[in-house]
Amino acid sequence: xxxxxxxxxxxxxxxxxxxxxxxxxxxxxxxxxxxxxxxxxxxxxxxxxxxxxxxxxxxxxxxxxxxxxxxxxxxxxxxxxxxxxxxxxxxxxxxxxxxxxxxxxxxxxxxxxxxxxxxxxxxxxxxxxxxxxxxxxxxxxxxxxxxxxxxxxxxxxxxxxxxxxxxxxxxxxxxxxxxxxxxxxxxxxxxxxxxxxxxxxxxxxxxxxxxxxxxxxxxxxxxxxxxxxxxxxxxxxxxxxxxxxxxxxxxxxxxxxxxxxxxxxxxxxxxxxxxxxxxxxxxxxxxxxxxxxxxxxxxxxxxxxxxxxxxxxxxxxxxxxxxxxxxxxxxxxxxxxxxxxxxxxxxxxxxxxxxxxxx
Amino acid sequence: xxxxxxxxxxxxxxxxxxxxxxxxxxxxxxxxxxxxxxxxxxxxxxxxxxxxxxxxxxxxxxxxxxxxxxxxxxxxxxxxxxxxxxxxxxxxxxxxxxxxxxxxxxxxxxxxxxxxxxxxxxxxxxxxxxxxxxxxxxxxxxxxxxxxxxxxxxxxxxxxxxx
Numbered sequence: 400x401x402x403x404x405x406x407x408x409x410x411x412x413x414x415x416x417x418x419x420x421x422x423x424x425x426x427x428x429x430x431x432x433x434x435x436x437x438x439x440x441x442x443x444x445x446x447x448x449x450x451x452x453x454x455x456x457x458x459x460x461x462x463x464x465x466x467x468x469x470x471x472x473x474x475x476x477x478x479x480x481x482x483x484x485x486x487x488x489x490x491x492x493x494x495x496x497x498x499x500x501x502x503x504x505x506x507x508x509x510x511x512x513x514x515x516x517x518x519x520x521x522x523x524x525x526x527x528x529x530x531x532x533x534x535x536x537x538x539x540x541x542x543x544x545x546x547x548x549x550x551x552x553x554x555x556x557x558x559x560x561x562x563x564x565x566x567x568x569x570x571x572x573x574x575x576x577x578x579x580x581x582x583x584x585x586x587x588x589x590x591x592x593x594x595x596x597x598x599x600x601x602x603x604x605x606x607x608x609x610x611x612x613x614x615x616x617x618x619x620x621x622x623x624x625x626x627x628x629x630x631x632x633x634x635x636x637x638x639x640x641x642x643x644x645x646x647x648x649x650x651x652x653x654x655x656x657x658x659x660x661x662x663x664x665x666x667x668x669x670x671x672x673x674x675x676x677x678x679x680x681x682x683x684x685x686x687x688x689x690x691x692x693x694x695x696x697x698x699x700x701x702x703x704x705x706x707x708x709x710x711x712x713x714x715x716x717x718x719x720x721x722x723x724x725x726x727x728x729x730x731x732x733x734x735x736x737x738x739x740x741x742x743x744x745x746x747x748x749x750x751x752x753x754x755x756x757x758x
Numbered sequence: 759x760x761x762x763x764x765x766x767x768x769x770x771x772x773x774x775x776x777x778x779x780x781x782x783x784x785x786x787x788x789x790x791x792x793x794x795x796x797x798x799x800x801x802x803x804x805x806x807x808x809x810x811x812x813x814x815x816x817x818x819x820x821x822x823x824x825x826x827x828x829x830x831x832x833x834x835x836x837x838x839x840x841x842x843x844x845x846x847x848x849x850x851x852x853x854x855x856x857x858x859x860x861x862x863x864x865x866x867x868x869x870x871x872x873x874x875x876x877x878x879x880x881x882x883x884x885x886x887x888x889x890x891x892x893x894x895x896x897x898x899x900x901x902x903x904x905x906x907x908x909x910x911x912x913x914x915x916x917x918x919x920x921x
Binding site: 410417418442444446447463465468499509512524526529535544545752754 | 764769771772773774775776778779780781782784785788789790814815817819820823837844849850855856873874876877
């Protein structure tokens, strides 16, 4: 047995755009235990639901996290709509679905880039981010924002995409898909990348079920579950099959996320084919009174929203359970026994979003 | 810009932002916007850095971290506060855990507007920071003394003038 020592990791660390702090107990080069401490980005966002009008709070909900901002705004609206018993127009549902899947592509491309940076493949990192800019341009074209869109409102969406724009997007996706296949093949087939990812940080199916992991992390361990099957937005009319891998290591997680990018392209194509004409929003009358749960599949996994209204314009309670929060226990499990040099990759493969975890 | 002699390196710290500004800061470093053409490189080590980019407001937990990073950076240094949250807390101003903008803890030289700040405006902020850094560097070289000392002398002479 070697000497035990503690290596602090974070909150400011080159591979992390966000602050997370881990105290790594190491024996020589092996990690024995990881002790997390969080709260660096805690703002107390859920509390201001009592001070802001429920219609204005959409903009705060979008800023729970800047990466999946659209989905946060959408899920909040969806929850309030369920409380108020508002049935939004079908076109709005489809538009939400399209933006959701575009967010997923952008988030996964971003993650692939950060992963490449974590194992020191800088040109791959740059290529991933170059591809991602195309999606951001489309966002800017359709919503006016690059990362924070503010197109959701209670009762529908604020902007429409006309037929010309949608068919233009589909054309661009076809070109992008070819480039992305070339790019992601590096992750899946390159020898050097494989040596860093294969058999690192294995999480078995049993461990996964026990720790309650969510999202791509769960699907990489062989559990076929996708919240998109639960029918929110327009997913009830769209064909989605969860992408599953069985190995449970970092390679499997990368594989699942890469396949989900192509799945997202497919969903957008289906949605554009089926989208009906009509209104994009209806007026939500009255005040929310009652409570509702909404479960959505974010790029990082399943997020749960809870909203409770009391008949006034200020809500009683707003609560978010974010995917990273559910995945942190599995991170601690996989770091046990890992090499110190692999810790950045292990942290990245859960795709941490500390900003939504701490709110 | 023209007389730029050295390549300034930046360090990025996420205060308590929503990630929106952070990914835009990273987008600045990647091919489309590419601040590396100004010689700017992102580093993780505060002791290598000249420019500190901070996004998001200050809360009770990260106050000390920001102070520490600032103190570890060598003189001369420039602080750029990116986004409205780094100015005064922005949309999170009313939250109970937000103490305010970055200037509550450390002196800020340049504020970049926006929520989320656009890459173009972040680059503008960085370019201005590079100019400011050059000015501070000149002052440093001309006087042949450490920047802290120089500022101290300046403050003292100001006080004398006032009295």
